[in-house]
Amino acid sequence: MSEVTNIQTTSEKDKSEWIKSTCAYCGVGCGIEAKVNASGKLDVRGDESHPANLGRLCSKGLSLGDTVTTEGRLLTPSIEGEATTWNTALDHVATSLNDIIDEHGHDAVAFYVSGQLLTEDYYVVNKLMKGFIGSANIDTNSRLCMASAVAGHKRAFGEDCVPGTYEDLEIADLVVLVGSNLAWCHPVLYQRLKAAKEARGTKVVVIDPRRTSTCEIADLHLPLTPGSDIALFNGLLADLAKHGQLNQGYIANHTTGLDDALTQAQRFNTVAAVAGATGLKLSDIETFYRLFRQHVRTVTMFSQGVNQSTSGTDNANSILNCHIATGRVGLPGSTPFSITGQPNAMGGREVGGLANTLAAHLEFGNAEHSALVSDFWQTDRLATQQGLKAIDMFDAIESGKIKALWVMATNPAVSLPDSDRIAKILKKCPLVIVSDCVSTSETLDYAHVKLPAQGWSEKSGTVTNSERMISRQRRLLPTPGEGKPDWWIVSEVGKRMGFHQAFDYPTEAHIFQEYVAMTTIGNQDGDATKRKLNLSALKGLSIDDYNTFPPTRWPIVSNDNASGRLFTQGDFSTPDGKARFIAVEHKAPVSPITPQYSMILNSGRIRDQWHTMTRTGLSAALNAHTIEPIIEINPFDATDRGIKEGQLVNVMSHVGEQVFKAHVTNRVIPGQSFAPIHWNKMNCSGGKVTAVIPAHTDPISGQPEFKATPVSIKPLMMQSAGSLVTKRRLTKQQLHTFDADYWVLQAIEGGYLYRFQFKETCRSVPPRFMTLAASENAALIHGNAEHGRRVVTYQNKTPLFAFSAFPLKQESEQPDISQLLASQFDSQDIHAFLSGSLAARSPIVCACKQVSLDTIEVALIDGNAESVQDVSNQTLAGTGCGSCTAEIGNIVDRVCARKLAQRKAG
Ligand SMILES: Nc1nc2c(c(=O)[nH]1)N[C@H]1C(S)=C(S)[C@@H](COP(=O)(O)OP(=O)(O)OC[C@H]3O[C@@H](n4cnc5c(=O)[nH]c(N)nc54)[C@H](O)[C@@H]3O)O[C@H]1N2
Ligand SMILES: Nc1nc2c(c(=O)[nH]1)N[C@H]1C(S)=C(S)[C@@H](COP(=O)(O)OP(=O)(O)OC[C@H]3O[C@@H](n4cnc5c(=O)[nH]c(N)nc54)[C@H](O)[C@@H]3O)O[C@H]1N2
Numbered sequence: 001m002s003e004v005t006n007i008q009t010t011s012e013k014d015k016s017e018w019i020k021s022t023c024a025y026c027g028v029g030c031g032i033e034a035k036v037n038a039s040g041k042l043d044v045r046g047d048e049s050h051p052a053n054l055g056r057l058c059s060k061g062l063s064l065g066d067t068v069t070t071e072g073r074l075l076t077p078s079i080e081g082e083a084t085t086w087n088t089a090l091d092h093v094a095t096s097l098n099d100i101i102d103e104h105g106h107d108a109v110a111f112y113v114s115g116q117l118l119t120e121d122y123y124v125v126n127k128l129m130k131g132f133i134g135s136a137n138i139d140t141n142s143r144l145c146m147a148s149a150v151a152g153h154k155r156a157f158g159e160d161c162v163p164g165t166y167e168d169l170e171i172a173d174l175v176v177l178v179g180s181n182l183a184w185c186h187p188v189l190y191q192r193l194k195a196a197k198e199a200r201g202t203k204v205v206v207i208d209p210r211r212t213s214t215c216e217i218a219d220l221h222l223p224l225t226p227g228s229d230i231a232l233f234n235g236l237l238a239d240l241a242k243h244g245q246l247n248q249g250y251i252a253n254h255t256t257g258l259d260d261a262l263t264q265a266q267r268f269n270t271v272a273a274v275a276g277a278t279g280l281k282l283s284d285i286e287t288f289y290r291l292f293r294q295h296v297r298t299v300t301m302f303s304q305g306v307n308q309s310t311s312g313t314d315n316a317n318s319i320l321n322c323h324i325a326t327g328r329v330g331l332p333g334s335t336p337f338s339i340t341g342q343p344n345a346m347g348g349r350e351v352g353g354l355a356n357t358l359a360a361h362l363e364f365g366n367a368e369h370s371a372l373v374s375d376f377w378q379t380d381r382l383a384t385q386q387g388l389k390a391i392d393m394f395d396a397i398e399s400g401k402i403k404a405l406w407v408m409a410t411n412p413a414v415s416l417p418d419s420d421r422i423a424k425i426l427k428k429c430p431l432v433i434v435s436d437c438v439s440t441s442e443t444l445d446y447a448h449v450k451l452p453a454q455g456w457s458e459k460s461g462t463v464t465n466s467e468r469m470i471s472r473q474r475r476l477l478p479t480p481g482e483g484k485p486d487w488w489i490v491s492e493v494g495k496r497m498g499f500h501q502a503f504d505y506p507t508e509a510h511i512f513q514e515y516v517a518m519t520t521i522g523n524q525d526g527d528a529t530k531r532k533l534n535l536s537a538l539k540g541l542s543i544d545d546y547n548t549f550p551p552t553r554w555p556i557v558s559n560d561n562a563s564g565r566l567f568t569q570g571d572f573s574t575p576d577g578k579a580r581f582i583a584v585e586h587k588a589p590v591s592p593i594t595p596q597y598s599m600i601l602n603s604g605r606i607r608d609q610w611h612t613m614t615r616t617g618l619s620a621a622l623n624a625h626t627i628e629p630i631i632e633i634n635p636f637d638a639t640d641r642g643i644k645e646g647q648l649v650n651v652m653s654h655v656g657e658q659v660f661k662a663h664v665t666n667r668v669i670p671g672q673s674f675a676p677i678h679w680n681k682m683n684c685s686g687g688k689v690t691a692v693i694p695a696h697t698d699p700i701s702g703q704p705e706f707k708a709t710p711v712s713i714k715p716l717m718m719q720s721a722g723s724l725v726t727k728r729r730l731t732k733q734q735l736h737t738f739d740a741d742y743w744v745l746q747a748i749e750g751g752y753l754y755r756f757q758f759k760e761t762c763r764s765v766p767p768r769f770m771t772l773a774a775s776e777n778a779a780l781i782h783g784n785a786e787h788g789r790r791v792v793t794y795q796n797k798t799p800l801f802a803f804s805a806f807p808l809k810q811e812s813e814q815p816d817i818s819q820l821l822a823s824q825f826d827s828q829d830i831h832a833f834l835s836g837s838l839a840a841r842s843p844i845v846c847a848c849k850q851v852s853l854d855t856i857e858v859a860l861i862d863g864n865a866e867s868v869q870d871v872s873n874q875t876l877a878g879t880g881c882g883s884c885t886a887e888i889g890n891i892v893d894r895v896c897a898r899k900l901a902q903r904k905a906g
């Protein structure tokens with residue numbers, strides 16, 4: 001673990017040493033500048049010249065330096081657990097794949113890849129599979145993320161294109177956020193929108209069953225029933241028609257299919273009908289429809305609340321229908337906008353990572369497209385039909401049709417639905433190859449072959465963000481161990497499988513050049529195969545040009561890439577050039593609520609963690625905000641079930657059960673619950689939300705429903721708790737000695753903190769601690785039993801672990817023992833801990849500036865702060881990425897209400 005990174009502000013003199021690159025995390029694609037500091041760590045700051053963020057970064061971007069550690073990295077290739085050379089590993093992979101193909105056919109192998117690969121990596125793995133192995137059994141975690149938006153775009157526009165740009169958010173008069181928690185998931189875009197709202201009064205509508213932090217800037221929040229977006233948007237289309245707001249000229253010249261779509265939509269011809277399906281207030285629906293009618297400059301941004309649904313594709317088209325009907329597509333401040341999740345989700349869509357597309361926006365089922373691709377790749381083995389989508393792919397492994405799976409840059413044992421079943425399938429698969437940069441993950445547990453990949457700070461290539469901006473990711477640090485670029489690993493295997501010429505790339509720049517050329521094939525004016533995805537102006541890009549390539553938005557067809565918007569002239573990519581209305585029908589999520597499973601479980605992200613925590617889990621700063629896998633439930637449901645704030649609960653569906661920590665809040669409405677996706681077996685005995693989510697998918701896109709699982713939630717009765725700090729992670733075996741009924745691991749400054757809960761009283765806990773001490777040959781020093789059971793172990797006079805066990809009901813009085821590590825087991829602190837006088841420490845609210853709840857409360861009480869702005873002025877809280885301002889607002893409200901009550905009472 002590294003220390004917290006220094007965040008530098010721009011200063012002219014050191015500018016030349018900063019290297020420009022792109023953030024490792026979300027699809028906003030912020031430009032960063034990074035520099036290795038005197039202590040060998042990476043300093044990171046926002047790139048003021050990058051159009052996506054203009055210098056801003058969020059807490060995750062600011063903490064990038066913390067997560068580029070050499071600890072926990074996969075360092076050497078291995079086969080069946082034995083370290084080996086690259087040569088042996090690559091030969092083994094190539095020979096094994098060829099043998100399986102010879103015996104069982106090319107469809108017996110599969111690749112499962114990721115939107116966290118670079119475009120160059122993605123391009124070669126897709127080329128190897130579809131072009132040379134000759135099967136399209138390559139799919140990506142974008143199936144869980146963007147597949148519905150992709151399918152919706154193709155149906156409406158004839159091509160998978162996001163028409164707008166980020167600037168549109170700033171010039172819109174109305175921004176509608178559907179199923180998007182922008183404040184936490186795309187924080188820099190949220191900041192841009194917030195600033196625009198402050199400057200010009202942009203109206204913001206948030207459509208989300210939960211009251212998220214994004215609602216802080218909402219003029220209107222529509223907490224609709226999960227899965228009822230189609231009813232709302234069909235109602236909107238009907239309303240636009242009723243009020244004569246359809247753009248008839250545009251519809252006549254640039255669209256087809258309105259009649260059917262409108263007939264379907266008119267089933268929600270009245271606001272009452274919409275209210276019936278969505279559970280929303282009549283007046284709120286009316287307000288939303290009126291805002292949409294009044295503001296031509298409307299951007300509708302949609303994300304996983306729309307995509308991750310068994311109606312995901314129809315959801316997307318219900319939104320697109322309303323924009324097409326009003327001609328609001330690709331115009332300044334006036335466009336639909338599907339926002340991408342991963343840093344290179346868009347790049348993967350461009351080069352064809354999904355099983356149902358070829359490459360460069362060329363498609364299966366089109367003889368001309370296939371001919372173009374075969375000719376370009378010089379292959380006679382091109383896959384002739386779509387491959388299996390993620391869930392079907394794992395089914396085919398289970399049934400034995402697929403014998404080998406190569407997983408790259410994704411963690412399916414955690415992130416796929418019904419994940420315990422996925423783990424069983426991986427266990428059964430005869431050959432599992434995993435390329436990753438970390439040494440442990442649930443998926444790596446099942447790998448026969450492990451291949452060490454370079455991590456973010458070591459890789460070089462390109463990524464494309466949500467607004468189609470291609471940016472360079474540049475090498476910043478040397479690679480620990482023998483990690484290699486993903487494109488190199490794949491190319492080496494390709495060569496060894498017998499396709500030497502096709503995969504003989506000297507550098508990643510050569511791959512990019514080939515991709516550029518591919519976007520130009522059959523892409524001249526007048527070609528029937530013409531696509532918007534075209535980088536022809538980059539043809540002949542030299543290696544130097546590639547190295548200095550500035551962020552550029554596609555299409556790149558001439559040197560002036562003026563507005564960068566698409567379909568501005570109503571010029572769509574369908575054969576007749578017209579956009580398609582799609583008739584879509586409202587359907588409830590597939591799993592019905594039953595008396596046994598009467599709560600809906602929604603899942604998604606929290607502010608400071610990234611997916612399965614393999615990287616953000618390493619940063620003490622990012623771990624300070626939410627420390628355990630919580631489940632949000634409404635006070636009404638909590639009382640009904642006898643659940644208290646902070647109590648452990650069992651969450652069960654018909655596929656599995658997990659333990660979470662209840663967070664009782666009005667953010668979710670009665671009958672609903674929300675759990676984050678980040679915790680898994682690597683860091684918690686429970687909290688793995690995918691283990692309770694069944695694998696139901698959208699019939700068109702194949703995207704799983706992640707946000708509407710019927711579950712039961714029941715309180716668990718625990719007696720005692722414990723915490724342990726250590727500089728080293730406990731081994732699985734050591735953890736086992738505790739035999740805890742619940743444990744969770746948190747990275748903290750200087751080491752790790754484990755929290756335990758037990759069904760028994762704390763009197764019976766200490767023997768387990770002795771077993772742990774024995775495993776390290778360590779001596780124990782016991783504290784005063786009056787203050788709970790407290791122990792510190794020493795090995796050669798150096799403290800190893802500090803542990804305390806206490807009755808659960810005394811939990812709030814316990815000191816935060818992470819202080820012991822922060823002070824490097826200072827002997828006075830240890831003494832205070834053992835004797836029961838170590839002070840409690842308050843939780844961090846602002847991760848960027850490391851401001852705690854206590855500090856904020858002091859500002860409010862002693863400093864007389866009255867607003868978020870006052871708090872920020874006094875403490876700097878909220879002045880980093882700003883995504884904690886909603887939380888600060890809640891604290892301000894709470895403390896000010898208390899102050900008022902006290903004043904009244906006094
Ligand atoms: N901090 C952080 N940021 C991230 C990521 C991360 O792991 N951590 N991951 C990145 C990735 S890959 C992605 S895909 C994006 C995802 O970004 P978002 O899509 O914004 O994030 P989620 O939290 O998955 O879901 C968004 C919202 O959908 C709502 N929702 C649930 N059901 C419905 C419904 O029926 N209708 C509507 N309208 N809304 C509904 C949920 O309550 C939730 O608030 O975030 C990216 N950014
Ligand atoms: N319940 C529920 N489940 C969900 C979602 C949800 O909202 N709810 N959201 C879904 C969505 S939108 C997404 S995108 C997925 C994300 O799910 P995953 O893709 O499984 O999550 P990550 O933790 O990002 O896994 C990436 C892995 O790749 C490794 N890695 C990082 N960089 C590289 C690299 O350059 N090369 C290689 N070879 N490896 C690398 C990381 O160490 C990590 O092990 O989760 C999905 N699952």
Ligand code: SF4
Nearest residue numbers: 023025026030058061
């Ligand atoms: S918004 Fe945050 S996580 Fe997303 S790219 Fe920008 S800095 Fe990275």
Ligand SMILES: [Mo]
Nearest residue numbers: 144145341342
């Ligand atoms: Mo995603």
